[in-house]
Amino acid sequence: MGYIWLIYFSSMAVAFYYAMTLIYNGNQDLTSGKVMSAFFCVLTAGFMIGHIAPGIAGVAAAQVSMARFFYIVKHDSVIQRRQQDERQVLSEIETFQLQDVHFAYPARPDVPVLRGITLTIRKGQKVAFVGESGSGKSTIMALLERFYDPLEGAVLVNDVDLRKVNIKSYRKQIGYVGQEPVLFATTVRANIMQGCSGATEEDLEAAAHSAQLDFVQKLPDGMDTYVGSGGSQFSGGQKQRIAIARSLLKKPSVLFLDEATSALDRSSEKMIQETIDQLGKSSKHGSMTIVTIAHRSSTVENSDVIYVLENGQVKESGSHKDLAHQGGIYQALAASQGAVLRKASTTSLGQVGRPPHSVYIASMRRKKTKMPVTPALPRPTRFPCRACWASQRSTGVSSSRASSVHWPVELASHCWAPTSWWMPSWR
Numbered sequence: 001m002g003y004i005w006l007i008y009f010s011s012m013a014v015a016f017y018y019a020m021t022l023i024y025n026g027n028q029d030l031t032s033g034k035v036m037s038a039f040f041c042v043l044t045a046g047f048m049i050g051h052i053a054p055g056i057a058g059v060a061a062a063q064v065s066m067a068r069f070f071y072i073v074k075h076d077s078v079i080q081r082r083q084q085d086e087r088q089v090l091s092e093i094e095t096f097q098l099q100d101v102h103f104a105y106p107a108r109p110d111v112p113v114l115r116g117i118t119l120t121i122r123k124g125q126k127v128a129f130v131g132e133s134g135s136g137k138s139t140i141m142a143l144l145e146r147f148y149d150p151l152e153g154a155v156l157v158n159d160v161d162l163r164k165v166n167i168k169s170y171r172k173q174i175g176y177v178g179q180e181p182v183l184f185a186t187t188v189r190a191n192i193m194q195g196c197s198g199a200t201e202e203d204l205e206a207a208a209h210s211a212q213l214d215f216v217q218k219l220p221d222g223m224d225t226y227v228g229s230g231g232s233q234f235s236g237g238q239k240q241r242i243a244i245a246r247s248l249l250k251k252p253s254v255l256f257l258d259e260a261t262s263a264l265d266r267s268s269e270k271m272i273q274e275t276i277d278q279l280g281k282s283s284k285h286g287s288m289t290i291v292t293i294a295h296r297s298s299t300v301e302n303s304d305v306i307y308v309l310e311n312g313q314v315k316e317s318g319s320h321k322d323l324a325h326q327g328g329i330y331q332a333l334a335a336s337q338g339a340v341l342r343k344a345s346t347t348s349l350g351q352v353g354r355p356p357h358s359v360y361i362a363s364m365r366r367k368k369t370k371m372p373v374t375p376a377l378p379r380p381t382r383f384p385c386r387a388c389w390a391s392q393r394s395t396g397v398s399s400s401r402a403s404s405v406h407w408p409v410e411l412a413s414h415c416w417a418p419t420s421w422w423m424p425s426w427r
């Protein structure tokens, strides 16, 4: 920009100098008055045009924003809403029923996602959906929230087809926390109060306490801390906790948790779950219905009913106690996770805080073996990836021996995998 101004004023100076030279040399057509008026005209015009330039960039940005705005405004809802049909106003949700529900997403109408789901959820129940990735768990939740309508069959609420229920009154009753919650670029307080403007400071504090928001209190600005664009100034688990606080403040009669505590450590998750269970028993609507999707067995163990999905169908249902010994998919899933956890707690590699390198050193000391000279390694904070660990196991090398063989020599960059890779979840 500085160069433009330099060129602009330099050319003006040259033109001015040239005009003055012509006058002094006796040019009859030019007078100093004419030159000065022309000079000020050009100066003013240039100044104005210079001011337009940033505006042109603004117009381009506004065009993009307007295009996005009109895209959203004109976007048709995927649910066929007919206001005259949505007469049933709900003050309370007693039951949900899915009756032989078939569904495919509008973007892929030929790919069936749900194939004949029939189930009932009653008031106050804790219901969980588990199953492999892509089996249709979140899709069931989306239908229960009426983000989509089923292609065949029906979703009933209090025995009324959801298509006939006033959607505003219905959604006021439900709370939803997803895996990647949406936070707005404002303060923690404003994010939690979103949609609950009537909540008092005590309600806010109670919700924050229930959702384990202690970390916010430790920040200099407390509840008035700015969360950043999309909550970018907080970690995934912290964002989930803020979103849980937001939902709890609303005191919904039904709470949908779609992997809502997946980013939390086990103890925080357990504490939040216990609080939600307690709140569930004492919500303003009597008892709160809680619908959970999770991959960790510990998250769903306390549920009254667990539905196990496979390829868009319910394959098993029952309590954890029933399913854990049924010899089906759930038992296999729970056992595989339990086995991994057991292995993690018994094998030296799985002991948190005692990484493989120190295990190796300790084992060499025990055996009074002369330690080979190995290059100094940074203190490891992560574990070998599952593939490497499996290959060590298959060669029959013991864990400490395996780590001594493998760890210092071959621990390549891919082995610096997060423990979550090594400790498989149900995904």
Ligand SMILES: Nc1ncnc2c1ncn2[C@@H]1O[C@H](COP(=O)(O)OP(=O)(O)OP(=O)(O)O)[C@@H](O)[C@H]1O
Pocket: 105, 106, 107, 108, 113, 131, 132, 133, 134, 135, 136, 137, 138, 139, 140
């Ligand atoms: N908006 C969409 N448009 C088209 N297909 C979709 C859409 N959302 C999900 N699907 C497809 O529907 C299927 C079920 O997805 P869904 O999200 O319900 O699975 P899920 O069991 O919740 O999986 P995960 O445990 O990974 O969240 C998947 O095959 C997915 O690719």
